[in-house]
Amino acid sequence: MADAELASAPPRRAAMRSETALLVLGLAILVLAPLAAQLLGEPFYVRLFTRIVIMAIAAVSLDLILGYGGMVSFGHAAFVGIGAYVTGILAYHAASGEALTTWPIVIHGSQNAFIVWPAAIALAALAAFVIGLVSLRTTGIAFIMITLAFAQMLYFVVIALQKYGGEDGLQMSDRSRLFPLDLGDRLVFYYLVLAILVAVVAFCRRLVESHFGMVLRGCRQNERRMRAIGFPTYRYRLAAFVIAGALAGLAGILLANSQNYVSPADMAWTRSGELIVMVVLGGMGTAIGPVLGAAAYLLLELLLGSFTTHWQAIFGPILIVIVLFARRGLYGALAGRPTDG
Amino acid sequence: MSAPLLIEQGLNGIQLGIMLFLMAAGLTLVLGIMNLVNLAHGSLYMLGAYFAASLQQWTGSFALAILLAVPATALVGMAIEMVTLRTLYSRDHLDQVLCTFGLILFLNEMTRILWGGLPLRMTLPPALAGTVALSGIAYPAFRLAIIATGILVALLLYLLIARTRLGMLIRAGASDRMMVGALGIDINLLFTLVFGLGAALAGLAGIMAGPLLAVQVGMGDGVLILTLVVIVIGGIGSVRGAFVAAILVGLIDTFGRILLPPALADIGIYVLMAAILFWRPQGLFPAHG
Numbered sequence: 001m002a003d004a005e006l007a008s009a010p011p012r013r014a015a016m017r018s019e020t021a022l023l024v025l026g027l028a029i030l031v032l033a034p035l036a037a038q039l040l041g042e043p044f045y046v047r048l049f050t051r052i053v054i055m056a057i058a059a060v061s062l063d064l065i066l067g068y069g070g071m072v073s074f075g076h077a078a079f080v081g082i083g084a085y086v087t088g089i090l091a092y093h094a095a096s097g098e099a100l101t102t103w104p105i106v107i108h109g110s111q112n113a114f115i116v117w118p119a120a121i122a123l124a125a126l127a128a129f130v131i132g133l134v135s136l137r138t139t140g141i142a143f144i145m146i147t148l149a150f151a152q153m154l155y156f157v158v159i160a161l162q163k164y165g166g167e168d169g170l171q172m173s174d175r176s177r178l179f180p181l182d183l184g185d186r187l188v189f190y191y192l193v194l195a196i197l198v199a200v201v202a203f204c205r206r207l208v209e210s211h212f213g214m215v216l217r218g219c220r221q222n223e224r225r226m227r228a229i230g231f232p233t234y235r236y237r238l239a240a241f242v243i244a245g246a247l248a249g250l251a252g253i254l255l256a257n258s259q260n261y262v263s264p265a266d267m268a269w270t271r272s273g274e275l276i277v278m279v280v281l282g283g284m285g286t287a288i289g290p291v292l293g294a295a296a297y298l299l300l301e302l303l304l305g306s307f308t309t310h311w312q313a314i315f316g317p318i319l320i321v322i323v324l325f326a327r328r329g330l331y332g333a334l335a336g337r338p339t340d341g
Numbered sequence: 342m343s344a345p346l347l348i349e350q351g352l353n354g355i356q357l358g359i360m361l362f363l364m365a366a367g368l369t370l371v372l373g374i375m376n377l378v379n380l381a382h383g384s385l386y387m388l389g390a391y392f393a394a395s396l397q398q399w400t401g402s403f404a405l406a407i408l409l410a411v412p413a414t415a416l417v418g419m420a421i422e423m424v425t426l427r428t429l430y431s432r433d434h435l436d437q438v439l440c441t442f443g444l445i446l447f448l449n450e451m452t453r454i455l456w457g458g459l460p461l462r463m464t465l466p467p468a469l470a471g472t473v474a475l476s477g478i479a480y481p482a483f484r485l486a487i488i489a490t491g492i493l494v495a496l497l498l499y500l501l502i503a504r505t506r507l508g509m510l511i512r513a514g515a516s517d518r519m520m521v522g523a524l525g526i527d528i529n530l531l532f533t534l535v536f537g538l539g540a541a542l543a544g545l546a547g548i549m550a551g552p553l554l555a556v557q558v559g560m561g562d563g564v565l566i567l568t569l570v571v572i573v574i575g576g577i578g579s580v581r582g583a584f585v586a587a588i589l590v591g592l593i594d595t596f597g598r599i600l601l602p603p604a605l606a607d608i609g610i611y612v613l614m615a616a617i618l619f620w621r622p623q624g625l626f627p628a629h630g
Contacts (some may be wrong), residue, residue: 072435134615137622141378141434141577145569149611152566154606176353224495269566273442310454316447320425323439 019335023288027198034190046186049308052256052295053193057200059290061247066276067285068208069240070220071097071146075131075151076275079124079245081267083252085158086120088170088262092286093258100102105222113178127154128245132238139223151272158264169263176257183257196293205287207215207243217238277319283329292330345478350595352475354516355568356484359491363546364582365575366498366534366569367539373578374515375532378425378434380544382568383561385450389414389544390551391452394461403466410548411541419533419542426536427529442451445562453558460555487549494542495584502580511535565596570614576624585625589613 030053039047058080065071093100093109100107110116135146166168175183183189207213218226219233228232256262265271274297282293302320305310326333368382392410397403429437464470465483469506472479503510509530513521522528547561554560571590576581590610597609617625 066435074438134619138573138618140623141372141376142573142618142624144378144434144438146572146614149544149573149614153496153608153611160603160605160607162603262625267560273438275440275625276435277442280435310450313454313559316443316445318449319443319446322438323436323443324425324428327436 009141011160012337022335024045026288026291030194038187039045041054043195046190048298050190050193050258052185052298053190053197054251054258055278055298056249056291057143057193057197057277057305058295059282059294060197060204061244061251062275063279063284063286063290064204064207064247065237065240065244066287068160068213068220068278069216069237071136071237071241072276073135073147073241073244074131074269074276075147075149076244076248077267077269077271078131078151078154079128080153080252080255080271080275081158081262081264082124082127083120084331085252086123086162086249086255087116087171087176087253087256088172090116091172091176092164092170092176108141111174111177113176117250117253118177120253121246124249124252125242125246128248129238132241132245135235136241147316148269148272151267151268154273155264155267158267165263167264169265172256172260172262175260176253183280189258193258196250196254200250201287201291206248211237212236212265234263247268248335269315278328281322281329283331285334286329286331286335289331292334296330345476346599349478350599351592351612352480352484353486354592354595355588356487356491356591357595358588359488359548359592360550361564361567361571362491362493362587363386363549363585364373364564365571365587366495366580367542368568369572369575369578369580369583370535371509371539372572374518376518377430378437379539380438380439380565381395381421381444381448382539383565384445384562385414385418385540385543385561386547386550386564387446387452387558387561388417389547389555391461391526391547392544393536393551394556395456397463403464403469404548406463406547408546411544414544415537415541418543419537421540422533422536422558422598448475449558451467452580456558460557462623463551463556464553475518483552488550490545494545498580507534522627539602567610570610572624574614574617574624576626579624582624582626587600588627 003161030049034046034049037043039051058076061079062073062076065073088107089102091111094111096109098109100109131147133152135143135150155202158164175189177183178192181188181192183192208217215226215231215233215236218231219237221234252266255266278293278297279290280293281296282291283289300315301311304314308314361474363381364386368379371377371379371382385604389410390414393406395405396409398411421444425440429440432440469483469486471482473482473485500508502511510521510526514528514531514535518528520529542617546564550560550564559613567590570585574590575584575586591611594610598606601609
């Protein structure tokens with residue numbers, strides 16, 4: 001054991017170095033590229049990067065349960081959708097002046113980020129708690145299907161909300177107000193989103209290295225053994241599920257604000273699938289793998305989409321080949337470090 | 342609710358349940374025996390409908406379209422199994438989910454390329470296009486035919502699994518794959534055959550949905566999720582559970598639509614699923630243990 005550790009020490013240090021290099025390079029691109037795009041008068045790329053960073057937040061949150069917790073949740077887009085819809089619906093009521101509820105308490109619409117964002121995150125967390133409570137009683141295939149079914153249920157709920165656009169989605173007149181920032185400014189909004197991504201990545205990294213994270217990773221490797229040594233694994237996994245749901249809700253808030261529009265498509269089951277693809281493409285159980293994965297996925301979509309409208313006919317087989325032959329993900333390939341697991 | 346309406350909606354519910362059973366039976370066998378999550382099962386349903394619609398246009402015969410489209414879907418299913426899914430049996434569920442998700446993207450898009458984006462329509466032969474008088478209500482003959490076909494298929498499936506040598510191998514494969522292989526059975530061939538059977542059933546469901554709904558790209562996605570709900574409620578790997586759960590889901594969905602306000606109509610079956618799983622996480626009829 002000690003020998004093995006000694007033997008692996010030098011490559012590990014090398015891996016750390018390339019990891020740091022990757023981190024610095026990635027961050028430099030994320031900081032500078034949109035600025036350059038804005039200066040060159042290419043706002044399209046600012047929007048693209050905004051979308052990449054928002055999807056990256058959602059993917060990082062999914063990786064917490066998928067990569068570290070070993071829970072294949074196929075309904076993660078639902079929490080993104082809840083965050084987005086709470087933002088959109090409160091903005092709708094703020095614009096119309098009509099109260100959201102009048103009984104038992106009066107709730108008015110709002111554009112104030114200090115009210116709307118915590119509310120949206122709390123609601124996403126609550127949904128994750130309820131869904132997790134039922135789904136985490138099962139494992140394996142059943143868990144995949146149940147999370148998928150619950151997400152589909154929420155999808156149908158928002159489609160049934162005729163008042164808020166139903167299938168057509170809901171237009172937002174304005175972005176949330178986050179004093180003293182002007183979120184209407186493209187670049188200001190982008191850097192806020194980027195700062196949130198950095199904070200979320202740092203938070204998740206701290207979390208998985210904490211005692212809580214150790215238990216979570218232990219559950220993935222062998223839940224029965226963790227239970228046998230006395231950990232209430234169900235509660236740990238449920239807590240992770242709720243945290244991931246809350247962070248996904250945060251991504252949803254940002255998504256709604258970035259496109260000034262929320263739509264059922266933001267929480268369709270294919271979107272949940274895309275989030276899983278991003279995590280696996282980038283590297284499961286790594287801190288910045290999901291960020292790489294989100295960037296790679298959206299750039300690939302853009303690239304293939306520029307050749308043909310039938311880009312999914314090409315992307316599908318690419319995905320199959322990646323799954324069959326390149327499991328380490330981009331992060332593993334670039335940083336040369338095996339993923340956690 | 343008046344009696345005729347009750348009968349009519351009850352039959353509608355059973356008809357939806359039968360369709361779901363055809364989907365769920367194949368999928369639950371694949372899950373139970375090969376331990377494979379196949380999200381592309383809905384694509385086979387879609388392909389069955391497209392094959393039948395095209396064959397009906399070429400041959401002009403509805404019966405011929407069904408007779409040819411079912412084996413065609415089975416062949417496509419077996420080809421998919423041999424090319425991509427075979428390598429996935431030993432992988433974890435996540436790999437299977439991703440790979441079959443990739444298959445869905447590919448098959449949906451290929452269908453759009455080959456058949457175009459516009460929905461196809463299937464027409465019913467005169468014998469099935471009319472209605473049948475049933476104690477005071479005129480019920481569409483085709484829906485009755487679907488119910489009859491589904492019950493017949495369920496019976497045949499029961500006989501196949503409980504009474505034949507192939508069925509014995511299927512059951513043996515479900516309880517211990519390794520041992521069946523060790524006893525000299527060509528497990529790969531068995532898996533391909535089971536997959537083909539599941540594909541044929543999914544294709545048949547798609548064909549029968551063709552005249553009721555529009556044949557279009559993505560028609561399999563919604564059905565896939567309902568099918569997964571059925572399988573989870575029924576218990577993974579259990580054909581009997583799939584039958585009971587399918588009828589249950591069909592009836593609850595149909596009656597939910599007329600009794601509940603629209604906002605709640607679509608979520609009835611999911612609430613049912615949550616309730617059943619909270620009570621029995623293994624589903625109603627767990628196949629193993």
